[in-house]
Every structure is written in C-alpha cells, then in structure tokens.
Amino acid sequence: MKEIFVEIITPSKSVFKGKVISITVPGALGNFQVLFNHAPILSSLEIGRIKIEDEKGEKIEFATGGGTVEVIDNKVLVLADSAEAADEIDLERAKNSYKRAKERLASRGKGDIDMIRAELSLQRAMNRMKIVRD
C-alpha cells in the first residue's frame, strides 16, 4: 500500500498523526490533494477543510483556520492555527461567533483592521458550521 505519513499540529496540541492514503488541504491557490510521491511543496493554507482518507479507506474531516503545509518525502506536516475534527466542533460556539461577527460587520464602516478580523472570524465560523452540517 502506498501510504503517506500525515501530522497535523496546532499550537496547543497534535491533532492527528498517522498513515493515510490521501489528504486534501485548502491551499492558498486552491484546494489540492496530496497522494503518494507528491512533489515537495510548501504552501500556506486558507480557512477551510482538511480531508483525510486513512488506511482503511475511512474519511476524516477537520476544520482549519489557516496555517502552513509542508510536503516532503511522503511526509505531510500541517501547521494549523486551529484544527478540529468534525465531531469535535462546538456548534454552539461557532453559531455565537457567527452572530457576533455579523453584528460587527453590520455596525461599522469598511477598511479598518477590525473589519478584516470580523470578516475572518465570520469565515471561520461559517466553515465550522458547514463542516458539522456535512
């Protein structure tokens, strides 16, 4: 079996570690899938979902808030700002931050740094909610 070794780590802990068949990540220039013998790549990640197909063919999904991925010698290292497995996502929290971000965006003019932050927070919340729903 042609497997690659994947490790997903966040600042507070290691989220996933193991052999997989494929991994799909939200790269800066669009989603891409990494299979056996992928060329070395270093890419930044956007907010989105990481999809993994493990040895047994089971699919695991994670919500990520961006980060960086390094692929080298069939080893994939995901340095994520945040990453949660689909069943670990706190839907209530995501909904709350969704609401908060919406309010912030509605209340102020565009252009300042808080807007960008609210926008990002909105994206993250939407991402989380979407992954739970699927």
Next chain:
Amino acid sequence: MATLRDIKRRIKGVKNTQQITKAMKMVAAARLRRAQENILNARPYSKKIAEVLQHLLSSEKNFNNPFFTEREIKKVAVVVVTSDRGLCGSFNMSVIRTVEEIAKGALSLFNNEGNLFLYCVGKKGNDYFTKRNYNVVGSYPGIFSHLKFEFASGLMKELMNKYQNGEIDKVFVVYNEFKSVIQQKTETEQILPIQSFEEKEESSRLTDYIYEPDKGKIISALLPKHLKAQMWRILLDSYAAELGARMTAMDMATENAKELIRSLQLTYNKERQASITKEILEIVSGANALKET
C-alpha cells in the same frame, strides 16, 4: 510562662498550617503535571515552524523583513511575566529584581525619559510596578488560571503592531524558565527584532520546494506565527516554573512545620511531666503534713 493549654493551642495551629501547605503542594504537583504536558504538546509546533523558517531563510539570504532589522532604538518594551498568586518562594521577586536592574542599568536612559514600557503578565508583577514609578502600558492579571493560546497570540499581535508602527523599537521578555521541577532560571530574552535563528547541522537540507503562493509570502505568514508560538512557550514555561517553585516552597514549609511541631511537642511533654511531678509533690507533702499533726 506558657501554660499547657497555650502550647497545645499552638501545636494545633501549626498543624492546621501544615495541612494547608501540604494540600497546596499536592495541588501544585497535580497542576504541574498538566502544565508539563502542555509544554510537550506545544513543542512540536514551535519547533517545526522554526525549522521551516530557518530552512526558508537560509535559501533566501537577501530577505528583508522589519522583524529582523535593527533600527535606532528610541522606545523599549519589556514583557514582565510573573505569577497571579504568591506563596511560591522567590519566583516573582527574582523577575521583579531583574526588571528593576535593567530598568535602572542598561535601559535607564529610556526609563528616565518615560520610553520604557512595561507589559505585566500576572498579578504580582503588575501590582509591584503599577505602585511604583513605572510606565505600565499593559496589565494582564489573572490569565494563568485558564491559560490559552489566544492570549499569547493576542499579546504578541499587539507587540507586533506597535513594533511595525514604530511605537516600540525593541521588545524584551523577562520570565522564569522551567528547568526542572526544583529549578527555575530567570531569563531575559529579546524577541523583537528577531535575532538570528539557531543554526542546526541539518539546515543544509537542499530541497526544491514548490512554493504556494511564493516564498516571501510564506515567510511573512510564518514569522508572526513563530513569534506567537514563542510567546506561548514563554507563558507555558513560566506557569510550569511557578508551580514548580510553589511545590518546593510548600514542601519546605511543610517540613518546617513538622520540625516546629516536634519541638513544641517536646516542650509540651516536658511541661506536662513537670506539672505531674509538682502535683505528686504537693500531694505527698500534704500527706506528710497530715501525718505529723
């Protein structure tokens, strides 16, 4: 002279104190285990980021980033990491002393002109410096009871913003490094501008990566993450060191209480013996007096 009852009361008091110190030691030990786990969990992330960055920078020699360039220093910030609670030996004092030393020594020029800004993490340092004549611009008491990465990243973000806007030209952190359970070391570290990465032997890994979107963007995305991870590491270290210091301090207090109880018990026993002897003496002499009449 202390009566029997007084001594007994004191023994009881010391015993109570001993119980408390013992319990505090246990609590600190349990928390320390968790804090150590957190350090271990955080290590791979910061290590990997540093590795990737170092690799990138070694192949991009002429990369120019404000986070690296030394400039004329007009304003200096010091992040003071202390604990929220006391009873941990010299833990806080040693940080405070170090900060005062550099404020009056190497950085006195900035301090005198009000260009030395203190960011106090932890209640103890905050209490100390706000009461004295220091320019405390950031106070973060009570964060250690639920330490989160978000806090470290927020603090670092503020420092980075000010650094980029030219409001600060240099940032130091003074904190206690966790060496082992019984050993802490007060460290002064410069985090901005970034001093060169530690060179490792394996840095000559010459791989042709595909870069998405491009090298420069990846470096500028990774640098803040690296800094945040560093701040996170420092806070975790300080917390573990605090718990270690408290454990040793409380262990010592428990030992001292034990010693005190022992000596008090001895005086108590002697006193008791003396009073019994005195009583017998009184009875015997009383009986003798009766016999003679």
